[in-house]
Amino acid sequence: MDDILQSCDILGVNERYIYQTASFVCKTLKFTSPVKEINQFFVFNKRSRRQILTIPTHRYKVGENCITYQGAKVWNSLPVGIRDINLAHYEFDSKLINWCLANRKKVFVWLNHVLYLFALILTYCY
Numbered sequence: 001m002d003d004i005l006q007s008c009d010i011l012g013v014n015e016r017y018i019y020q021t022a023s024f025v026c027k028t029l030k031f032t033s034p035v036k037e038i039n040q041f042f043v044f045n046k047r048s049r050r051q052i053l054t055i056p057t058h059r060y061k062v063g064e065n066c067i068t069y070q071g072a073k074v075w076n077s078l079p080v081g082i083r084d085i086n087l088a089h090y091e092f093d094s095k096l097i098n099w100c101l102a103n104r105k106k107v108f109v110w111l112n113h114v115l116y117l118f119a120l121i122l123t124y125c126y
Helices: 002-008 013-030 061-065 067-077 089-125
Strands: none
Touching: 013 067, 013 089, 061 067
16 A cells, blocks of 8 residues: 555655644644634744744643644644745645655655565575
């Protein structure tokens, strides 16, 4: 299944999660909502000039599943060129998708090397 996604440049489940989360964060930061609480989901770190979001603290492990926590973590993991909220939406989407696909190819190549080395070790052991 991964080979099909790889050859067709289709985002997998984890990549779609990153894409959707980053897209939601960008829209939330860029546009104001009539609901005040949504506008307060994400707060920029005042000490950073690179548009880093403050990761909210939580008391329990369940708090790590919250959109405010996951959104800040995903946003902060993006390269600086993608984290620019002044980009047009189509430009942000294009850069984000290309970044997801580039990261997949790096991981895919690395996994292929590991599997190849593992296969070599097995053939020499038996």
